[in-house]
Amino acid sequence: MTVSLHDQISASESKRKLVSWKAIASYFDCNESTVKRWERERALPVHRIPGGKRSAVFANIDEIESWLASGMIRKGENEAKDASDAKTIQESKSESMSIPLGREALENGLEEGPSPTETPLRTRSLFRRWLMRAAAYRVFILAVIGVVSLFFAYRVISSKLETSRVPAIARIDGEMVELLNSDGVVLWKKFFPEGFWGDFYEEGVGRRTWIGDLEGNGQTSVLLLYHPAVEPLAHTTTLICYSSSGQEKWRWMPGRPLPELGDTPQYFITNGFAVLKSASGRPHRIVVSSHNQPFFPHQIAVVDDRGRTISEYWHSGVLEGYFGVADLDGDGREEIVATGISNGYRQATLVVLDSDRIFGASRETARPELQIHGMGFAQERIRILFPRSDINRDLSVYNKAMQVTFTPKSLLVSVTECYLLPRCSVLYELDHRFRLVSFTPDDQFRNAHRQFYFSGKNAHVFTRAEEAQFRKIRCLSGCSSEFLADIIQDK
Numbered sequence: 001m002t003v004s005l006h007d008q009i010s011a012s013e014s015k016r017k018l019v020s021w022k023a024i025a026s027y028f029d030c031n032e033s034t035v036k037r038w039e040r041e042r043a044l045p046v047h048r049i050p051g052g053k054r055s056a057v058f059a060n061i062d063e064i065e066s067w068l069a070s071g072m073i074r075k076g077e078n079e080a081k082d083a084s085d086a087k088t089i090q091e092s093k094s095e096s097m098s099i100p101l102g103r104e105a106l107e108n109g110l111e112e113g114p115s116p117t118e119t120p121l122r123t124r125s126l127f128r129r130w131l132m133r134a135a136a137y138r139v140f141i142l143a144v145i146g147v148v149s150l151f152f153a154y155r156v157i158s159s160k161l162e163t164s165r166v167p168a169i170a171r172i173d174g175e176m177v178e179l180l181n182s183d184g185v186v187l188w189k190k191f192f193p194e195g196f197w198g199d200f201y202e203e204g205v206g207r208r209t210w211i212g213d214l215e216g217n218g219q220t221s222v223l224l225l226y227h228p229a230v231e232p233l234a235h236t237t238t239l240i241c242y243s244s245s246g247q248e249k250w251r252w253m254p255g256r257p258l259p260e261l262g263d264t265p266q267y268f269i270t271n272g273f274a275v276l277k278s279a280s281g282r283p284h285r286i287v288v289s290s291h292n293q294p295f296f297p298h299q300i301a302v303v304d305d306r307g308r309t310i311s312e313y314w315h316s317g318v319l320e321g322y323f324g325v326a327d328l329d330g331d332g333r334e335e336i337v338a339t340g341i342s343n344g345y346r347q348a349t350l351v352v353l354d355s356d357r358i359f360g361a362s363r364e365t366a367r368p369e370l371q372i373h374g375m376g377f378a379q380e381r382i383r384i385l386f387p388r389s390d391i392n393r394d395l396s397v398y399n400k401a402m403q404v405t406f407t408p409k410s411l412l413v414s415v416t417e418c419y420l421l422p423r424c425s426v427l428y429e430l431d432h433r434f435r436l437v438s439f440t441p442d443d444q445f446r447n448a449h450r451q452f453y454f455s456g457k458n459a460h461v462f463t464r465a466e467e468a469q470f471r472k473i474r475c476l477s478g479c480s481s482e483f484l485a486d487i488i489q490d491k
Contacts, residue, residue, distance in 0.1 A: 019058040170209040188246035195229035220244040237270035250307035254290035272323040289323040314361040316370040317343035321402040339401035348386040348401035383477040392417040
């Protein structure tokens with residue numbers, strides 16, 4: 001059968017047409033929605049056949065190739081597709097219809113904007129960067145927390161180690177003094193071959209030591225009063241200062257040669273010591289109370305933090321009843337309080353000194369032979385005498401002021417009247433201006449008085465007249481005009 005030329009041309013033209021969206025999409029090797037979008041947005045040459053509810057479409061391959069050659073499709077996100085690239089695509093299509101343009105290539109390379117595969121890649125890239133930053137922040141925060149934790153751990157451990165090396169307790173063990181920390185661990189020991197005098201330490205070594213920041217530099221020092229057991233009355237007490245590690249820093253001894261004692265051996269026994277309060281960061285001062293053995297002079301000395309005597313006060317009569325410091329008038333400065341015996345008057349006495357005015361010797365007008373010379377007269381804050389009871393006059397040479405108790409408004413002074421009987425005393429109450437508030441003979445004193453005067457020519461009961469004699473305390477120095485009218489003042 002012979003095919004006419006017209007039929008050959010018709011058949012040739014039909015091969016150059018793409019009928020339906022499916023055929024057009026197959027030509028580009030993509031889906032129908034893509035070519036429809038190109039027809040709508042990029043003027044892809046597509047023709048519609050009139051009639052029918054859904055118009056049939058077709059496209060001429062020649063027109064499509066011309067459309068491609070016109071440069072209507074560009075590379076998308078990264079580079080522009082120029083006309084020569086479109087021409088290359090056209091030539092490639094003309095050479096062989098059997099090599100379709102890949103869907104992925106068209107959608108990734110020919111579409112405008114990011115491709116469908118590029119968007120999830122970008123999302124994954126951003127997510128990875130966020131994860132890396134989060135991990136870096138986490139590492140940084142953990143590092144900061146670790147450094148802070150190590151710092152506080154170091155502080156806690158250092159504090160514990162520092163505390164464990166600080167002396168807190170002193171203890172005597174045979175011929176050894178031991179310094180322990182707050183946990184009871186022995187930090188260091190010192191050996192004293194002459195031992196420790198038992199009578200001197202009968203109230204415990206704690207009364208003979210002080211532990212604290214003496215120099216105001218944050219370092220702990222230890223003060224120890226040492227008195228040997230071998231021939232104790234032929235030795236002078238020594239004040240020793242140690243560092244916190246046990247290194248001896250200095251030694252100080254009380255007393256001085258006094259002409260009044262002549263050739264008598266001049267040994268001094270310390271009754272007590274105290275450390276005065278000081279402003280923050282400034283060295284402390286030490287007050288030491290010591291008496292001559294066996295005679296009358298008594299020294300109260302102020303010593304600096306290096307063991308040097310700053311000033312001293314001397315009293316004729318032993319002040320061994322009580323010794324301490326207290327802020328009696330609330331002015332922030334501590335006064336030195338001591339009780340004992342006045343040898344010049346053979347009476348119990350209370351002496352109060354201003355800590356900044358320690359100098360001179362007590363004035364002894366009643367018995368000038370007991371006056372300590374070459375120092376000038378002292379100016380005591382207060383110096384008073386307590387009257388002797390009739391039983392004391394019959395049984396003893398003098399009475400003796402002993403314990404002092406401080407209250408917010410007053411101080412209580414216990415005066416011993418009977419040495420052979422326990423707690424045979426009279427309790428005096430003075431306000432902080434040293435005015436007499438009250439006095440109370442205790443039951444032991446009343447019992448002793450009744451027993452002593454039960455029979456004999458002096459037999460009598462304790463009378464109100466005798467009790468009234470206790471009001472006659474005597475002021476020797478420092479008393480104001482407000483002192484009670486019935487107190488005899490010594491001019």
